[in-house]
Amino acid sequence: MTKLKIGILGTGEIAKGRHIPAFHHVKEASITAVMDINEERAQNVANTFNIEHVCTDLGDMLGKIDALLITTPNKFHAPAAIQALNAGVHVMCEKPMALNTKECEDMIAAAEKSCKVLTIAYHYRFMKEARAAKRIIASGEIGEPLVIRIKAMRRRKVPGWGVFTNRDLQGGGTLIDYGCHLLDLALWLTGSSKPTEVSGTTYNHVSRQKDLVNEWGTINPATFEVEDHATAFIRLESGATVMLETSWAANIFQDEETISISGTKGGLDVFPLRVNKAENGVLLNSDVTWMPEDRPFEILQAEHFVQCCLGDCVPLFDAYESMFVSSIIESVYESAKIGRSVQIKR
Ligand SMILES: NC(=O)c1ccc[n+]([C@@H]2O[C@H](COP(=O)([O-])OP(=O)(O)OC[C@H]3O[C@@H](n4cnc5c(N)ncnc54)[C@H](O)[C@@H]3O)[C@@H](O)[C@H]2O)c1
Structure with missing residues (x-):
């Protein structure tokens, strides 16, 4: 089975503590690349979780993956999501969607143009x-x-x-x-x-x-x-x-x-x-x-995102709701x- 290749941008607390362990439970997906402005942090995470690529350029990472998980500080959510969607890569972005409504609109426009999945990790919905x-x-x-x-x-x-x-x-x-x-x-x-x-x-x-x-x-x-x-x-x-x-x-x-x-x-x-x-x-x-x-909400959330990317279900998240x-x-x-x-x- 070809697995959905996932990259992670921002290898801090929420990536290490929640998302990477959760995606390891999803058999249809594999985390294959990580990137962080702190390269040493990204390398340590790659070593700990046995992740193949440590990237230093987002464009380069997007060429290696099918889906991007954005776990950076909020300021970088919109630019990273838009770049990924424009490159034909699905996106799951940590909450909040972005810093303001305009950024959300730009993210939605990029998702609609690329026909790729854009979901926001409002995980309370999975409780x-x-x-x-x-x-x-x-x-x-x-x-x-x-x-x-x-x-x-x-x-x-x-x-x-x-x-x-x-x-x-x-x-x-x-x-x-x-x-x-x-x-x-x-x-x-x-x-x-x-x-x-x-x-x-x-x-x-x-x-x-x-x-x-x-x-x-x-x-x-x-x-x-x-x-x-x-x-x-x-x-x-x-x-x-x-x-x-x-x-x-x-x-x-x-x-x-x-x-x-x-x-x-x-x-x-x-x-x-x-x-x-x-x-x-x-x-x-x-x-x-x-x-x-x-079952733990973080695993349900990861499974749901992967199923959406594979076209097996309709996202529980309408990006307009996250924009509201x-x-x-x-x-x-x-x-x-x-x-x-x-x-x-x-
Ligand atoms: N869903 C939740 O319950 C929940 C809980 C905590 C945090 N979060 C969200 O997750 C995101 C990250 O939070 P965190 O607690 O992991 O923070 P963190 O500071 O532990 O990790 C952020 C990581 O992003 C890296 N980074 C910063 N700018 C970057 C850039 N431009 N490109 C690549 N990497 C960059 C940092 O070096 C750091 O390793 C935030 O958006 C936050 O709101 C969500």
Whole structure:
């Protein structure tokens, strides 16, 4: 069997810790090339995982592979994806899709022109709770989704490694890094309606204090350039609204990661998954006691991408949906800057 040849751009934590081990479980694919601006890092990863080629030029690597996984800092997602798609290579790009809506549009245009797969690694969609929630909502159980509450909240867990707090390389902080996952999942679960208006606020007061008490490493307040907390109110074309709160550094009782959807007939919470209804004259909350497909999300994600590249399935990801997430993020930052709401035109 000829295997799909995959190359990896950016051999840092997420490539080593998640994607390379996950793709090793997919028998139809093989990671054959890696590249990193830090050549020694790429060489070490190639040695550890027995990968054939260590490249120093993206054009050269694209000539050797069928599909590219982009795991660089966010700033390089769009240019690398566009170059790969123009070269006829499928792309899976780490989240967020890109730094802004324009970059996403350019990526989509390149994908449409080349007819190659473009997916974004919003892996929460592969979690068993998410897949079950999608089925429940699609069955009409909760009716039309009206109000969506998202909490992606960590108590004093600012990433103290990598470039997460560098605005130029990442484009922002907790919203573009962590909140984006829950935002993507909530939009997908509720039918991917286009966002039309956003009002948002961002904060970075906690992480800019000296000697921050922080569970995830030491933070230098002098180089902390991004937001550690964001709130937003988002209107969708469907008439539904989203209330979003995300933080790396909240002063709260404990971490909280939830999506709560209130619909015309009932409600649904994800993490933990439960359905809240009114039936036969009583208010009823149903907990889930078993869910199928309990395999690791990163393996399901890798398998899905490979199957899409081989033409065996339709991508679970519409790149426009990932663009909506990026449009909202861009608009929250803009709204926070100007102090009023922002209309999303595209
Ligand atoms: N899905 C998730 O849950 C999740 C979790 C963490 C990170 N991420 C995303 O993955 C990406 C990488 O994050 P990470 O934690 O692995 O960061 P990292 O800093 O550990 O790794 C990034 C690697 O990219 C390399 N690099 C930088 N610029 C490059 C360029 N122009 N060309 C080639 N290589 C380049 C760096 O040398 C580094 O080895 C980011 O987009 C981040 O948002 C996603």
